Amino acid sequence: MALEKIxxxxxxxxxxxxxxxxxxxIIPARFMKCITFDGLGEFAFYDxxxxxxxxxxxxxxxxxxxxGASILFSGSNFGCGSSREHAPQALYRFGIRAIIAESxxxxxxxxxxxxxxxxxxxxxxxxxxxxxxxxSDPAAILxxxxxxxxxxxxxxxxxxxxxxxxxxxxxxxxxxxxxxLLEGLDDVRTRAATLPYMAAS
Amino acid sequence: MSQTLLDKVWATHTVRTLPNGATQxxxxxxxxxxxxxxxxxxxxxxxxxxxxxxxxxxxxxDHIVPTDERAEPFSDDLADAMIKALRSNCAENGITFFDLxxxxxxxxxxxxxxxxxxxxxxxIACGDSHTSTHGAFGAIAFGIGTSQxxxxxxxxxxxxxxPKVRRISVHGKLNPGVYAKDVILHIIRKLGVNGGLGxxxxxxxxTFDAFxxxxxxxxxxxxxxxxxxxxxxxxxxxxxxxxxxxxxxPKGADWDAAVIRWKATASDADAHYDDAVTFDAADIAxxxxxxxxxxQAIFINENVPFPSEVPEKDRATAxxxxxxxxxxxxxxxxxxxxxxxxxxxxTNGRLSDLQEVARYMKGRKVKSGVxxxxxxxxQGVASVAExxxxxxxxxxxxFEWRGAGCSMxxxxxxxxxxGEQLCASSSNRNFKGRQGSPTGRTVLMSPLMVxxxxxxxxxxxxxEVFDIR
Ligand code: SF4
Numbered sequence: 059m060a061l062e063k064i065x066x067x068x069x070x071x072x073x074x075x076x077x078x079x080x081x082x083x084i085i086p087a088r089f090m091k092c093i094t095f096d097g098l099g100e101f102a103f104y105d106x107x108x109x110x111x112x113x114x115x116x117x118x119x120x121x122x123x124x125x126g127a128s129i130l131f132s133g134s135n136f137g138c139g140s141s142r143e144h145a146p147q148a149l150y151r152f153g154i155r156a157i158i159a160e161s162x163x164x165x166x167x168x169x170x171x172x173x174x175x176x177x178x179x180x181x182x183x184x185x186x187x188x189x190x191x192x193x194s195d196p197a198a199i200l201x202x203x204x205x206x207x208x209x210x211x212x213x214x215x216x217x218x219x220x221x222x223x224x225x226x227x228x229x230x231x232x233x234x235x236x237x238x239l240l241e242g243l244d245d246v247r248t249r250a251a252t253l254p255y256m257a258a259s
Numbered sequence: 260m261s262q263t264l265l266d267k268v269w270a271t272h273t274v275r276t277l278p279n280g281a282t283q284x285x286x287x288x289x290x291x292x293x294x295x296x297x298x299x300x301x302x303x304x305x306x307x308x309x310x311x312x313x314x315x316x317x318x319x320x321d322h323i324v325p326t327d328e329r330a331e332p333f334s335d336d337l338a339d340a341m342i343k344a345l346r347s348n349c350a351e352n353g354i355t356f357f358d359l360x361x362x363x364x365x366x367x368x369x370x371x372x373x374x375x376x377x378x379x380x381x382x383i384a385c386g387d388s389h390t391s392t393h394g395a396f397g398a399i400a401f402g403i404g405t406s407q408x409x410x411x412x413x414x415x416x417x418x419x420x421x422p423k424v425r426r427i428s429v430h431g432k433l434n435p436g437v438y439a440k441d442v443i444l445h446i447i448r449k450l451g452v453n454g455g456l457g458x459x460x461x462x463x464x465x466t467f468d469a470f471x472x473x474x475x476x477x478x479x480x481x482x483x484x485x486x487x488x489x490x491x492x493x494x495x496x497x498x499x500x501x502x503x504x505x506x507x508x509p510k511g512a513d514w515d516a517a518v519i520r521w522k523a524t525a526s527d528a529d530a531h532y533d534d535a536v537t538f539d540a541a542d543i544a545x546x547x548x549x550x551x552x553x554x555q556a557i558f559i560n561e562n563v564p565f566p567s568e569v570p571e572k573d574r575a576t577a578x579x580x581x582x583x584x585x586x587x588x589x590x591x592x593x594x595x596x597x598x599x600x601x602x603x604x605x606t607n608g609r610l611s612d613l614q615e616v617a618r619y620m621k622g623r624k625v626k627s628g629v630x631x632x633x634x635x636x637x638q639g640v641a642s643v644a645e646x647x648x649x650x651x652x653x654x655x656x657x658f659e660w661r662g663a664g665c666s667m668x669x670x671x672x673x674x675x676x677x678g679e680q681l682c683a684s685s686s687n688r689n690f691k692g693r694q695g696s697p698t699g700r701t702v703l704m705s706p707l708m709v710x711x712x713x714x715x716x717x718x719x720x721x722x723e724v725f726d727i728r
Binding site for chain 1: 271272273274275277278279280281283285287288294295297298301306308311312315322323335337338340341344378381386387388390402403404405406407409410413414415416417418420452453456457483486488509513516517520552572573575576579669670671688690691692693695697
């Protein structure tokens with residue numbers, strides 16, 4: 059299975075501030091009553107957006123200035139909580155192609171990489187600086203470069219970090235593990251036969 | 260020697276190292292449920308792949324099942340489509356399904372241990388972050404996403420990097436009225452909701468040695484709330500005693516051989532840990548959350564913190580929490596009015612939880628105006644509890660006695676908070692909107708504290724309400 063080599067993500071940015079934005083926030087459980095991931099995009103941050111509206115405010119994801127943005131910025135421990143792949147799926151289907159945060163919860167991180175959606179880490183200072191730049195010029199195009207490990211906006215570069223294995227997986231087009239795993243099936247059977255609780259199967 | 264249980268299980272389950280350095284890890288036992296599996300079966304069909312070891316996957320239905328009117332078709336079409344999809348996926352692929360009519364249905368993390376499927380020294384995966392529960396048996400158990408459910412179905416393996424291990428020791432005897440739930444809430448409060456990132460938590464020490472298997476499950480269940488994807492306790496006689504005679508436990512000579520193997524999987528006395536933390540059981544009091552993540556917790560006699568008191572990096576979240584919870588900083592949490600009392604979930608929906616609460620509820624009444632529900636974690640728990648007369652005690656006290664499922668732990672079934680209702684809950688997550696109402700408020704606590712809240716109509720100290728000394 060040849061997958062796209064993801065070396066760069068370009069697009070406009072949107073900043074959703076907050077730490078510990080959990081998976082219930084990213085997609086409330088009541089929208090997970092589905093048997094496909096289709097159509098989940100509209101439910102991304104559903105309650106937060108509805109709240110903002112009710113209070114006469116506009117959530118960044120509904121702010122027309124940021125419509126079509128594909129790079130999402132946020133705080134620390136992004137995606138904590140449940141293992142639901144519905145969360146990264148909803149963001150991806152909303153149009154997000156990369157997430158930049160201070161840190162990520164582990165399962166969310168893995169789920170996102172498997173979709174080919176890079177999750178990269180930047181310092182909170184830099185995230186705030188970029189957020190200001192986006193705010194003052196929402197049309198600015200950002201370039202996330204996974205090979206150079208930097209984010210460029212206007213004539214500025216910001217350093218970023220990403221786990222080596224995830225970076226490699228993305229840039230070599232091996233972000234979905236299934237092909238590699240399938241190649242090892244003979245070894246899987248051999249290994250399983252050594253385990254009493256599996257050998258009986 | 261000098262290996263942890265994690266090292267040993269990793270070694271016996273490593274298939275090979277993948278080109279990117281991740282381990283292709285054999286997943287001996289795979290548990291599935293209706294929410295995170297249908298898309299995975301869809302992916303298998305798209306890729307024209309088959310389930311490699313159908314006999315190593317077990318299914319149940321828990322998140323979307325109604326707990327009162329359970330006749331099918333469910334009134335919610337979407338929920339009905341989900342149970343039907345699971346049923347047909349299991350039938351097509353030869354997977355055992357603990358379906359509603361089997362009498363074995365329940366929350367996936369309660370059913371696995373109950374059936375004896377969860378065993379020491381094994382690897383377990385499930386498309387659910389509370390899979391860490393199974394670590395209570397000395398298994399290495401991971402919550403996984405749907406693409407990984409697909410991977411495990413098709414290859415019985417997944418690609419994963421080996422975590423570091425943090426040893427968390429708790430020593431001594433818990434004070435009366437303090438429970439396993441308080442221990443884990445305290446650990447998360449102290450180490451933070453992302454303190455466990457990159458780590459597996461190994462729980463031990465004399466407090467854990469004395470814990471029952473079910474208490475160990477309560478702690479391991481919430482490892483993920485502390486950021487640790489995996490949590491485990493080394494298997495011992497308590498573990499073997501629990502497993503003996505269960506439907507899927509080894510029998511006869513196989514049992515004896517298994518126990519010898521299981522003992523050998525425990526961490527060596529001189530095992531190397533990447534980090535170690537120690538707590539004193541005597542320092543822990545009944546704990547409740549005041550905020551919107553499980554780390555925002557205080558002892559029942561403490562006051563709701565001022566956001567200005569919390570470390571700077573947690574301040575914004577604290578402010579958001581106070582606003583959402585409609586609590587007053589600096590005021591006691593005790594006395595906060597409660598609308599709903601929920602006793603259940605994979606954290607605290609097991610028989611011992613219900614027994615402990617029933618013991619104190621006998622002859623007591625739920626305060627009028629409080630909606631109180633008990634939701635056994637499985638049909639197995641329900642039937643034993645009913646035969647022991649517990650259901651009767653709960654009903655007489657004014658609790659609703661429901662059918663097994665996730666219920667009010669999350670808003671995917673008819674059991675939901677309404678508006679700004681505040682729920683005293685024995686579950687594991689107090690995220691905004693978690694219990695089905697975007698403005699609903701969740702206060703996490705031990706089962707007995709839930710009972711105390713139900714009786715008094717406000718957040719209370721169970722030791723005072725039930726005169727525990
Ligand atoms: S009881 Fe709650 S936490 Fe446990 S599996 Fe169900 S929804 Fe998840």
